[in-house]
Amino acid sequence: MRKAFALVLLALCAHAGAQQVAIWPDGAPGSGQRRNEAEKVDQVYISNVHAPSLTAVPANPRHANGAAVVIAPGGGHRMLVFQNEGMLAARSLNRVGVSAFVLKYRLARDEGSSYSIENDAAADLRRAVRWVRAHAKEYGVDPQRVGVMGFSAGGELISLVADNPEPQAARKTDAIDSFSARPDFQVLVYPGPLGSPGKAVQNAPPAFIVAGSSDKCCMPPALALYQQLIGAGVSAELHLYADTDHAFNMGQRSERLSDEHWPDRLHDWLSDGGWLIPRNSAIPQGVPSPSP
Numbered sequence: 559m560r561k562a563f564a565l566v567l568l569a570l571c572a573h574a575g576a577q578q579v580a581i582w583p584d585g586a587p588g589s590g591q592r593r594n595e596a597e598k599v600d601q602v603y604i605s606n607v608h609a610p611s612l613t614a615v616p617a618n619p620r621h622a623n624g625a626a627v628v629i630a631p632g633g634g635h636r637m638l639v640f641q642n643e644g645m646l647a648a649r650s651l652n653r654v655g656v657s658a659f660v661l662k663y664r665l666a667r668d669e670g671s672s673y674s675i676e677n678d679a680a681a682d683l684r685r686a687v688r689w690v691r692a693h694a695k696e697y698g699v700d701p702q703r704v705g706v707m708g709f710s711a712g713g714e715l716i717s718l719v720a721d722n723p724e725p726q727a728a729r730k731t732d733a734i735d736s737f738s739a740r741p742d743f744q745v746l747v748y749p750g751p752l753g754s755p756g757k758a759v760q761n762a763p764p765a766f767i768v769a770g771s772s773d774k775c776c777m778p779p780a781l782a783l784y785q786q787l788i789g790a791g792v793s794a795e796l797h798l799y800a801d802t803d804h805a806f807n808m809g810q811r812s813e814r815l816s817d818e819h820w821p822d823r824l825h826d827w828l829s830d831g832g833w834l835i836p837r838n839s840a841i842p843q844g845v846p847s848p849s850p
Contacts, residue, residue: 576645576660577614581682581689586610586664587731588678597662602641603633605668610682612689613660615648616697623655624700625833627745628686631660632710632805635667635675642807643709643747650808651707654825654834657697661686663715675752677725680718683708684739687719691737703833705743705763710776710805713749717783720744720763721756743833745824746783748776748804754783764793766827768820770802795827 585593592608616622631643638644640660648658663682664673673679687704694701708716720741730736741763748769756762765787769780777798784796799806799817809818828834 578611579614579689580609580611581685582610582731584731586678586682586685588673589664600637602639603637604640604662605633605637605665607638607662607664607668610664610685611662612686613645613648613662614697615645615652615658615660617652617655617657619698621655622657622698623834623836624698625656625703625705625828626690626694626697626699627651627656627658627705627707628683628690628741629658629660630663630683630706630708630712630715632708632712632748633665635665635679635711637665637668638662639709639805639807642810643712646808646810647707647709650821654828656828656834657699659686659690661712663712675714676718680715683715683719684724685734687739687741688734688737692734700837701737702837703742705745705833706741707745707747708749709747709807711750713746713776714752716741716744716746717749717753717756720765721759721783721787722753723758743828743831746780748773748806749780749783750776751779754779755786756783759786759790759792762787762790762792764831766795766824768797768799768824770804770806770817771798771800772802773804775804793831797823 589608595608598606629647631638631640633639644660648660651658664678666673666675690704691701706716743763744765746767767780767784769777784794787794806812806817
């Protein structure tokens with residue numbers, strides 16, 4: 559558990575200096591006058607989100623490889639588990655040179671909410687992917703290596719965006735909307751059932767899926783989506799951990815050693831897929847050039 563505890567400390571310390579940017583500068587469509595309401599923060603949980611944003615957590619330039627991941631924390635669409643399923647995941651990805659962007663999306667089941675999961679929350683994730691591609695140069699990101707990662711409710715958003723067609727009626731608001739919202743790869747962590755089975759899996763990006771075998775809520779959709787993707791010829795990897803239930807986060811909430819190490823399996827998958835190799839084969843900063 560030492561590694562997971564250390565990552566928690568890193569995430570908490572890093573949050574204060576992280577950069578938060580609005581993804582809809584003129585207000586998210588449908589947010590109306592609520593866009594100026596303050597978010598509610600309860601310890602490490604966030605709710606009352608009306609101005610969707612990204613918290614940028616770039617990888618250290620010494621080993622950044624250009625890959626990026628937009629992270630959608632879970633929380634049942636009532637709140638965001640922002641630290642344990644957001645910042646902690648970001649720092650884990652930073653360890654292998656991946657820059658991360660933690661998304662605060664609109665919550666359809668928050669008290670008094672008028673938003674929907676399929677339209678508003680999923681639109682926030684699509685906009686986030688577009689935003690990262692539009693600002694790729696600023697963050698040293700390869701716009702062709704932008705993935706998405708979601709936990710539980712956030713995993714539902716991943717499936718809605720990666721494995722289902724984008725609504726045709728989506729309104730273009732600015733130049734950012736001209737960028738593609740299709741992620742290059744997807745990571746689903748104990749994803750909820752919404753969005754699965756996918757309706758456009760033949761065009762889905764490669765997938766890494768992880769869940770607990772004792773999770774009555776989210777193991778079945780994880781397994782079903784994996785089988786559907788494989789059946790459609792999409793590269794996919796599935797890990798179901800024995801005697802493990804829901805919400806083990808990045809492994810730090812479980813006493814099982816295998817659960818603690820699941821992020822290492824994600825790093826292996828990213829490496830095997832070529833996502834950690836810079837396309838221009840540039841030598842990371844601080845590494846001496848080889849002798850002629």
